[in-house]
Amino acid sequence: MEKLDLLDLFRELQQKYGRPEGQWRLWCKRPKTLLEREEVVIGAVLTQRTNWRNVEKAISQLKEKGVCHLAEIQKTRPEELAPLLKPVGFYQTKTIYLLNLVNFILQEYGSLLKTKRVPLDSLRHKLLRVKGIGPETADDILLYALDKPVFVIDEYTRRLIKKRGLNTPLDYFHLQQFCQTHLPRDYRLYQDFHALIVIDGKIDRGEKV
DNA sequence: CACCAGGAATGTA
DNA sequence: TACATTCATGGT
Secondary structure, eight states: OTTOOHHHHHHHHHHHHOSOOTHHHHHTOSSOOHHHHHHHHHHHHHTTTSOHHHHHHHHHHHHHTTOOSHHHHHHSOHHHHHHHTGGGSSHHHHHHHHHHHHHHHHHHHSSHHHHTTSOHHHHHHHHHTSTTOOHHHHHHIIIIITOOOOOOOOHHHHHHHHHTTOOSOOOHHHHHHHHHHTSOSOHHHHHHHHHHHHHHHHHHTTOOO
């Protein structure tokens, strides 16, 4: 595993694609406003097993209705929220997941800004107990909405790491540990790196970015 | 028409 | 622990 230099890989991808664009323009933006952070939280749930294009449609509808932030979503009933989430698929499930998450954040911490001050480990454990929030969604929120130094693992990351020489199949936690111990603990690096990994993965598969 | 997309929960053995 | 199933719209 020492043959794989992650920092070299990052520079290679950065050299190849430059600064991440599209969705990543917002997700990698620094600094972010509170409203932008809340949009990232929402997007993290909506994008589960779903093309980002569909997420954009739903986000637009949320914005038109003025419910693209946590306080308004919390006040919205599932029957009103669900139709707005239709484009993302699994919309009934995601309606509940999103409400679970928003209720957790606002009831436990009062606001997303206060949530940002919570220590990483404590916050991650609590996020994972919210029904609908698994490891990847939790880490999307921690890294991209709250600027916490956690490396996001997804199918693109697994494929790339495997392809670049790490042949031992690892579970989410251990692969994350591997990435984090072989990189400087810098959320900006983690944000850009993961974005570039996804972009590279899509292009590798013949998609446009 | 068939297939799949940044997942997660649930149930079975 | 390791799979299989379910949730569902929109693009190719």
